[in-house]
Amino acid sequence: xxxxxxxxxxxxxxxxxxxxxxxxxxxxxxxxxxxxxxxxxxxxxxxxxxxxxxxxxxxxxxxxxxxxxxxxxxxxxxxxxxxxxxxxxxxxxxxxxxxxxxxxxxxxxxxxxxxxxxxxxxxxxxxxxxxxxxxxxxxxxxxxxxxxxxxxxxxxxxxxxxxxxxxxxxxxxxxxxxxxxxxxxxxxxxxxxxxxxxxxxxxxxxxxxxxxxxxxxxxxxxxxxxxxxxxxxxxxxxxxxxxxxxxxxxxxxxxxx
Amino acid sequence: xxxxxxxxxxxxxxxxxxxxxxxxxxxxxxxxxxxxxxxxxxxxxxxxxxxxxxxxxxxxxxxxxxxxxxxxxxxxxxxxxxxxxxxxxxxxxxxxxxxxxxxxxxxxxxxxxxxxxxxxxxxxxxxxxxxxxxxxxxxxxxxxxxxxxxxxxxxxxxxxxxxxxxxxxxxxxxxxxxxxxxxxxxxxxxxxxxxxxxxxxxxxxxxxxxxxxxxxxxxxxxxxxxxxxxxxxxxxxxxxxxxxxxxxxxxxxxxxxxxxxxxxxxxxxxxxxxxxxxxxxxxxxxxxxxxxxxxxxxxxxxxxxxxxxxxxxxxxxxxxxxxxxxxxxxxxxxxxxxxxxxxxxxxxxxxxxxxxxxxxxxxxxxxxxxxxxxxxxxxxxxxxxxxxxxxxxxxxxxxxxxxxxxxxxxxxxxxxxxxxxxxxxxxxxxxxxxxxxxxxxxxxxxxxxxxxxxxxxxxxxxxxxxxxxxxxxxxx
Numbered sequence: 074x075x076x077x078x079x080x081x082x083x084x085x086x087x088x089x090x091x092x093x094x095x096x097x098x099x100x101x102x103x104x105x106x107x108x109x110x111x112x113x114x115x116x117x118x119x120x121x122x123x124x125x126x127x128x129x130x131x132x133x134x135x136x137x138x139x140x141x142x143x144x145x146x147x148x149x150x151x152x153x154x155x156x157x158x159x160x161x162x163x164x165x166x167x168x169x170x171x172x173x174x175x176x177x178x179x180x181x182x183x184x185x186x187x188x189x190x191x192x193x194x195x196x197x198x199x200x201x202x203x204x205x206x207x208x209x210x211x212x213x214x215x216x217x218x219x220x221x222x223x224x225x226x227x228x229x230x231x232x233x234x235x236x237x238x239x240x241x242x243x244x245x246x247x248x249x250x251x252x253x254x255x256x257x258x259x260x261x262x263x264x265x266x267x268x269x270x271x272x273x274x275x276x277x278x279x280x281x282x283x284x285x286x287x288x289x290x291x292x293x294x295x296x297x298x299x300x301x302x303x304x305x306x307x308x309x310x311x312x313x314x315x316x317x318x319x320x321x322x323x324x325x326x327x328x329x330x
Numbered sequence: 331x332x333x334x335x336x337x338x339x340x341x342x343x344x345x346x347x348x349x350x351x352x353x354x355x356x357x358x359x360x361x362x363x364x365x366x367x368x369x370x371x372x373x374x375x376x377x378x379x380x381x382x383x384x385x386x387x388x389x390x391x392x393x394x395x396x397x398x399x400x401x402x403x404x405x406x407x408x409x410x411x412x413x414x415x416x417x418x419x420x421x422x423x424x425x426x427x428x429x430x431x432x433x434x435x436x437x438x439x440x441x442x443x444x445x446x447x448x449x450x451x452x453x454x455x456x457x458x459x460x461x462x463x464x465x466x467x468x469x470x471x472x473x474x475x476x477x478x479x480x481x482x483x484x485x486x487x488x489x490x491x492x493x494x495x496x497x498x499x500x501x502x503x504x505x506x507x508x509x510x511x512x513x514x515x516x517x518x519x520x521x522x523x524x525x526x527x528x529x530x531x532x533x534x535x536x537x538x539x540x541x542x543x544x545x546x547x548x549x550x551x552x553x554x555x556x557x558x559x560x561x562x563x564x565x566x567x568x569x570x571x572x573x574x575x576x577x578x579x580x581x582x583x584x585x586x587x588x589x590x591x592x593x594x595x596x597x598x599x600x601x602x603x604x605x606x607x608x609x610x611x612x613x614x615x616x617x618x619x620x621x622x623x624x625x626x627x628x629x630x631x632x633x634x635x636x637x638x639x640x641x642x643x644x645x646x647x648x649x650x651x652x653x654x655x656x657x658x659x660x661x662x663x664x665x666x667x668x669x670x671x672x673x674x675x676x677x678x679x680x681x682x683x684x685x686x687x688x689x690x691x692x693x694x695x696x697x698x699x700x701x702x703x704x705x706x707x708x709x710x711x712x713x714x715x716x717x718x719x720x721x722x723x724x725x726x727x728x729x730x731x732x733x734x735x736x737x738x739x740x741x742x743x744x745x746x747x748x749x750x751x752x753x754x755x756x757x758x759x760x761x762x763x764x765x766x767x768x769x770x771x772x773x774x775x776x777x778x779x780x781x782x783x784x785x786x787x788x789x790x791x792x793x794x795x796x797x798x799x800x801x802x803x804x805x806x
Contacts, residue, residue: 090794090795092744096754096757096794097787097789098790098794099790099792099793099794099796100790101794102794118802120747120798120799123744123745123746123747123750124744126744128740129737129741131697131716132737133692133716133720133722133723133724134720134734134738134741135716135720137737137741140741140745141741141744144744223696223698223700226699227700227702228699254700255656256656256696258656258696259696260695260696260697260698261697262693263693263697264784265776265777265779266345266693266779267344267694268779268783269345269348269352269779270352270661270694272782272783272784273352274656274657275783275784299787300784302787303785303786304783304784306769306784306785306787307771307783307785
């Protein structure tokens with residue numbers, strides 16, 4: 074449908090699922106595949122992929138992150154387009170890979186990173202910027218609030234891309250989250266190393282989510298959502314979190330079931 | 331070398347210090363209120379300048395250039411200041427800085443001194459050094475006065491008494507100024523402070539302050555403030571002693587055009603500070619007869635040597651990163667155990683002072699990037715935090731801590747598809763004893779910090795890659 078309207082050639086899209094989505098949130102990956110295939114594109118999943126190295130890099134284990142960067146570059150070197158449903162992993166690749174590659178002083182690696190970066194997209198970037206879509210034919214009849222993750226906001230500068238996609242979803246009752254630019258307190262190992270401060274930040278975020286009256290809180294990062302959902306579930310609020318890809322993959326046919 | 335950053339040498343780790351603060355509901359309410367008010371004002375006045383981003387770039391460029399030639403600009407400042415009739419002193423560390431100031435105060439036979447708000451003197455512990463020598467320092471900045479009278483510590487680099495609200499200030503004044511009938515309106519409180527301070531401004535002949543900018547070209551010292559106490563201290567006393575970190579120098583008078591626009595808007599959300607003083611040397615019949623500037627290193631040149639972290643020294647101490655930080659918002663400045671709290675303190679303190687406590691500071695951040703976004707000189711604080719974490723890990727790795735072993739093991743798993751898939755199966759099966767109705771409510775060891783406040787959804791039976799292999803067999 075979308076392809077015909079835009080007279081666009083189907084793309085060969087390599088999915089970088091990310092390590093935590095692979096294990097903890099497989100439904101997000103399935104949704105990305107369903108969505109992109111529905112839009113007429115060919116999805117590939119290189120099975121040799123593992124992790125971008127973000128957790129190690131950000132926690133101070135930069136030496137350990139280096140081989141993971143090399144692996145990512147090797148695995149996706151031949152990809153036309155790389156798509157990932159995680160803004161923090163894309164931010165890791167975009168913000169830190171060039172510097173990491175430069176530190177090795179290997180011209181071939183530096184070149185490979187430079188050549189690969191423009192082909193790496195976060196999911197909403199791919200949909201709106203690369204494919205020129207806002208209406209992906211989704212239907213999601215629920216009251217939803219959108220949490221802007223820090224990396225989506227301040228590293229990738231996604232601005233309102235996710236909201237533009239959400240506004241075109243049929244049946245959705247989209248409510249604005251106050252203090253949308255404030256961190257939920259996850260921060261990777263921060264949530265464990267500074268568990269108490271992290272929990273205090275989460276408490277404020279949950280208050281804002283609850284005030285919206287939404288049944289679903291969505292975002293472009295399952296990491297934040299794992300944190301927010303963990304808190305909401307502990308408090309038995311009944312509010313659930315759903316990755317944006319899952320909302321966009323939902324259609325009338327499925328919700329009717 | 332005796333490098334000191336306030337009381338950070340004996341401070342507990344950030345995690346430990348944060349805990350009681352998180353339980354202080356009054357403190358947290360004061361913090362939320364104060365940081366939100368300043369942030370809102372900052373956003374308005376920064377937003378109204380069409381060239382705000384260009385100003386940030388210009389400021390960063392000036393600071394980078396200055397740091398590249400710091401030796402030259404400092405010597406130029408010394409020469410210009412001396413020609414204008416001032417005296418410049420060089421202090422290697424906190425001890426030497428305090429010793430120089432004490433000697434200058436003793437030369438005046440002064441038993442008491444006025445203080446303009448200065449973070450550098452807090453860093454070196456000057457007040458304690460003065461008191462030990464029998465000299466009484468009087469803080470004249472309203473917030474510093476509140477902190478001093480309350481036997482407290484500053485909790486913010488621009489608004490040191492941010493953790494106190496009006497009624498708490500009234501209690502401190504009532505008790506320490508012996509004013510049993512003091513009201514709690516802003517007017518009542520400022521009147522009381524004015525009465526208390528005015529007498530001291532007129533009596534005390536020596537003042538000690540800091541500097542916002544040292545102008546290499548003219549030898550002038552720029553002090554920016556809101557209350558006029560600084561102006562009083564610059565003009566009334568006979569002797570003026572200013573302590574400044576070597577990072578405070580800027581090349582030209584003209585550079586102030588950039589910095590004064592950025593500083594006041596970022597710090598207090600004002601378009602211009604009410605008092606902007608530039609004092610250069612000595613003038614017959616006006617102002618202090620003795621003008622001293624103490625240039626303090628106290629670990630700064632060590633930072634200069636680290637290419638990645640060098641940008642830390644570009645800081646103009648506006649405090650915008652503190653107000654924007656969601657971590658600072660919860661704990662306030664005392665958790666950082668240093669003169670410098672918040673994001674900038676989390677990168678500055680551990681570099682100035684490589685103490686064990688300071689090693690917890692680079693981790694006192696969720697790396698959300700709000701600090702970088704508001705920084706008027708574009709210090710990439712998250713980048714420096716990550717860099718410093720790397721340094722902590724390298725220094726601690728010999729200890730073979732469980733965390734380091736775990737991280738290495740996980741990295742090894744990620745280096746091989748076979749190991750990753752085996753680890754998936756292990757996690758899927760191994761979680762069983764912890765799972766109750768699809769959720770995990772308790773985790774052992776350090777991971778217990780997660781389940782202290784949050785549940786964790788159980789790992790699904792089928793990973794994404796297993797689903798893919800099942801459904802896309804033909805693609806392989």
